[in-house]
Amino acid sequence: MFPKGFRVGGVRSGIHKKEGKKDLALFVSDVPANAAGMFTKSVVKAAPVLVDIERMKNGGKISAIIANSGCANACTGAKGIKDAKTMCVETEKAFNLKAGSALCASTGVIGQYINMPKFANGIELLKSAVGISSKNENDAVSAIMTTDTFLKKTSKRFKVKNGEITVWGCVKGAGMIHPDMRGLHATMLSFILTDAQIENKTLQKILENAADDSFHCVSVDGDTSTNDTVIVLANGQSKTGGLSPADTKKFAEALNEVTLSLAKMIAKDGEGATKFVEIEIKNAKTKEDARKIGATIATSPLFKTALFGADANWGRALAAAGRAGVNFNPEKVDIYMGGICVFKNGTALNFSEKSAKKALLKKEVKAVLDLKNGKASLKYYTCDFSYDYVKINGDYRS
Amino acid sequence: MFPKGFRVGGVRSGIHKKEGKKDLALFVSDVPANAAGMFTKSVVKAAPVLVDIERMKNGGKISAIIANSGCANACTGAKGIKDAKTMCVETEKAFNLKAGSALCASTGVIGQYINMPKFANGIELLKSAVGISSKNENDAVSAIMTTDTFLKKTSKRFKVKNGEITVWGCVKGAGMIHPDMRGLHATMLSFILTDAQIENKTLQKILENAADDSFHCVSVDGDTSTNDTVIVLANGQSKTGGLSPADTKKFAEALNEVTLSLAKMIAKDGEGATKFVEIEIKNAKTKEDARKIGATIATSPLFKTALFGADANWGRALAAAGRAGVNFNPEKVDIYMGGICVFKNGTALNFSEKSAKKALLKKEVKAVLDLKNGKASLKYYTCDFSYDYVKINGDYRS
Numbered sequence: 001m002f003p004k005g006f007r008v009g010g011v012r013s014g015i016h017k018k019e020g021k022k023d024l025a026l027f028v029s030d031v032p033a034n035a036a037g038m039f040t041k042s043v044v045k046a047a048p049v050l051v052d053i054e055r056m057k058n059g060g061k062i063s064a065i066i067a068n069s070g071c072a073n074a075c076t077g078a079k080g081i082k083d084a085k086t087m088c089v090e091t092e093k094a095f096n097l098k099a100g101s102a103l104c105a106s107t108g109v110i111g112q113y114i115n116m117p118k119f120a121n122g123i124e125l126l127k128s129a130v131g132i133s134s135k136n137e138n139d140a141v142s143a144i145m146t147t148d149t150f151l152k153k154t155s156k157r158f159k160v161k162n163g164e165i166t167v168w169g170c171v172k173g174a175g176m177i178h179p180d181m182r183g184l185h186a187t188m189l190s191f192i193l194t195d196a197q198i199e200n201k202t203l204q205k206i207l208e209n210a211a212d213d214s215f216h217c218v219s220v221d222g223d224t225s226t227n228d229t230v231i232v233l234a235n236g237q238s239k240t241g242g243l244s245p246a247d248t249k250k251f252a253e254a255l256n257e258v259t260l261s262l263a264k265m266i267a268k269d270g271e272g273a274t275k276f277v278e279i280e281i282k283n284a285k286t287k288e289d290a291r292k293i294g295a296t297i298a299t300s301p302l303f304k305t306a307l308f309g310a311d312a313n314w315g316r317a318l319a320a321a322g323r324a325g326v327n328f329n330p331e332k333v334d335i336y337m338g339g340i341c342v343f344k345n346g347t348a349l350n351f352s353e354k355s356a357k358k359a360l361l362k363k364e365v366k367a368v369l370d371l372k373n374g375k376a377s378l379k380y381y382t383c384d385f386s387y388d389y390v391k392i393n394g395d396y397r398s
Numbered sequence: 399m400f401p402k403g404f405r406v407g408g409v410r411s412g413i414h415k416k417e418g419k420k421d422l423a424l425f426v427s428d429v430p431a432n433a434a435g436m437f438t439k440s441v442v443k444a445a446p447v448l449v450d451i452e453r454m455k456n457g458g459k460i461s462a463i464i465a466n467s468g469c470a471n472a473c474t475g476a477k478g479i480k481d482a483k484t485m486c487v488e489t490e491k492a493f494n495l496k497a498g499s500a501l502c503a504s505t506g507v508i509g510q511y512i513n514m515p516k517f518a519n520g521i522e523l524l525k526s527a528v529g530i531s532s533k534n535e536n537d538a539v540s541a542i543m544t545t546d547t548f549l550k551k552t553s554k555r556f557k558v559k560n561g562e563i564t565v566w567g568c569v570k571g572a573g574m575i576h577p578d579m580r581g582l583h584a585t586m587l588s589f590i591l592t593d594a595q596i597e598n599k600t601l602q603k604i605l606e607n608a609a610d611d612s613f614h615c616v617s618v619d620g621d622t623s624t625n626d627t628v629i630v631l632a633n634g635q636s637k638t639g640g641l642s643p644a645d646t647k648k649f650a651e652a653l654n655e656v657t658l659s660l661a662k663m664i665a666k667d668g669e670g671a672t673k674f675v676e677i678e679i680k681n682a683k684t685k686e687d688a689r690k691i692g693a694t695i696a697t698s699p700l701f702k703t704a705l706f707g708a709d710a711n712w713g714r715a716l717a718a719a720g721r722a723g724v725n726f727n728p729e730k731v732d733i734y735m736g737g738i739c740v741f742k743n744g745t746a747l748n749f750s751e752k753s754a755k756k757a758l759l760k761k762e763v764k765a766v767l768d769l770k771n772g773k774a775s776l777k778y779y780t781c782d783f784s785y786d787y788v789k790i791n792g793d794y795r796s
Contacts, residue, residue: 041721044721110711111716111746223700224720225717302791305787315473315507315508318624319508319621322442323440326441343509348474386788387789389699393699
């Protein structure tokens with residue numbers, strides 16, 4: 001399912017050093033679209049992030065997103081900014097778009113410049129490589145992948161009063177994942193396209209809410225990136241007109257579904273991951289308390305290596321919760337690992353290590369911490385920490 | 399060099415499951431000693447930590463520390479507290495010490511009870527196993543080791559007006575190391591013995607200052623433990639009397655040297671570590687800013703795996719600094735890796751990758767970030783992140 005009035009594509013420009021790897025993607029709307037965006041809150045922001053923030057600040061319409069892999073264009077100073085702007089301007093020229101209507105995004109090695117002659121070559125190739133087929137979609141999504149091992153895209157279609165609306169989204173990200181686009185704390189790039197007609201402010205608010213329960217509930221390694229970017233384009237080409245409150249709610253639900261689905265894919269494809277882990281924090285005092293505890297457990301190397309070993313080492317989860325900066329009473333806590341209650345009211349239970357091991361050897365594992373300290377609950381998503389994480393990241397640049 | 403008036407020793411009681419492993423240590427003073435202590439700030443505090451805090455709160459004299467490995471006695475509820483108290487009381491009885499004058503400490507698996515019959519057996523063995531020889535020292539230190547691969551002890555002797563004073567210290571800790579005994583954020587156990595005569599309040603202050611530049615500047619994996627404990631006993635048996643301000647300063651310097659030396663040993667013995675890493679944050683606005691950045695870089699899995707691969711991936715250090723919650727201008731930053739300037743005034747330099755690789759293949763590696771944002775500097779200590787860390791922690795309990 002693809003929204004009306006968009007074309008996408010991906011080509012090999014040569015920016016990414018790996019032979020044959022597609023590395024330049026374009027997402028373009030037939031008409032200028034409303035847009036919402038969220039970017040890394042890191043003090044060290046990559047050039048494309050700085051350029052996009054600048055281009056979006058006046059709330060104008062956006063027609064295209066050009067994105068490359070293989071080079072993050074981060075920590076590249078004035079030349080980096082110039083290159084990012086050139087990427088936007090050349091995209092506008094090649095596709096006859098209004099000046100100022102293209103955004104850019106990059107992911108890859110930090111501290112290197114984009115190879116601009118190769119970029120120019122890529123833009124030429126893109127002219128005849130964008131469309132609406134599944135192949136076009138897959139080319140675009142694969143062009144933004146780095147250490148990702150599978151394509152991450154999803155879509156949702158729903159009926160509204162005057163017809164139907166489609167929300168399509170993709171994401172890349174497997175390492176340096178701990179998105180913080182709110183002021184807490186990936187390279188995560190996510191582009192979401194919809195043919196709904198919805199104004200910028202409402203779109204931004206719906207996106208921020210959706211990110212809170214999805215991208216901000218996922219961590220692979222705790223490392224927030226310089227390049228995190230989520231952009232939504234809403235071009236109105238469903239021709240369903242402005243949305244009623246009820247339909248706006250439906251839209252928000254669809255966006256929630258799309259972002260949550262994409263966020264889970266990131267955790268499933270965590271660098272070197274052998275399993276997907278859902279950590280549910282129940283009955284915290286506030287949602288932010290639950291998020292802090294979820295994030296601390298999800299980024300604990302001790303907890304993550306224990307899961308790799310299928311070891312029901314719940315003590316490491318509780319120890320991580322204890323250092324999360326949240327007040328709670330350990331004497332009241334219940335803990336479940338792989339569906340087995342291992343700790344009840346502050347006391348370790350005699351559980352079957354064999355059953356626990358069996359449960360934790362599965363590809364999808366759940367841990368639950370019930371704090372009995374309030375009414376706020378939240379699910380946090382991550383993966384285990386394996387030999388391959390070390391291998392992948394021990395020599396990523398070469 | 400060993401301070402006067404102390405005896406130490408270590409035996410195998412059987413609390414630790416590993417065949418033949420010494421697991422019970424005693425540090426005892428001939429006379430009741432003044433004492434200072436620092437403990438984990440985690441919400442989840444192990445039973446021995448809770449018992450020691452209670453026993454020290456009225457500032458009384460301390461004669462002994464009994465410490466075991468193999469079981470953390472953490473998350474063990476009321477029975478855990480009772481067992482920790484019994485450890486203290488049985489030590490007092492066995493060594494004819496005043497009631498309330500023994501402290502206890504534990505390290506090992508969370509959520510299991512101490513095997514008390516085995517403990518009782520251990521105390522009997524300790525009666526004839528404490529002394530002042532190097533062998534006694536080594537037995538005591540090895541009895542508190544868990545995944546540690548070498549004995550961590552050091553000492554310092556200095557002259558004062560009326561004679562000489564000795565400060566002796568030991569530490570255990572290789573994983574779950576990110577001590578936070580201040581209210582920021584190991585199992586780290588450190589016991590420091592001195593024959594100086596110094597009152598509790600001054601001793602506590604000197605200890606807290608020393609920890610700030612040593613134990614609070616070291617992280618192996620970012621995981622703060624439920625059991626972190628540092629205890630200093632000062633028994634006055636040097637017979638040098640109360641210290642002059644100048645001699646107090648000398649004492650503080652000696653304690654700083656001892657704690658820094660022990661902290662560095664922890665980083666060198668980080669679980670699975672192949673190299674020792676010193677991260678110097680220069681010219682931060684405040685020391686706490688420098689500590690936050692140091693800690694964020696030192697706990698970044700991406701930075702640590704890059705070092706394992708001897709990859710001068712400075713971008714990961716800068717990305718980590720960017721998410722540390724500290725404001726600075728990336729355009730002003732200089733970065734050195736292994737003594738080579740790789741980033742100057744916000745711009746990547748063309749450095750020799752070959753030379754950088756050579757420098758980073760060494761057993762001791764330095765990284766420097768000069769923020770040019772103030773006058774505060776700090777050195778933070780850590781290690782790289784290897785396959786063996788995953789191996790060690792993937793199945794620690796079994």
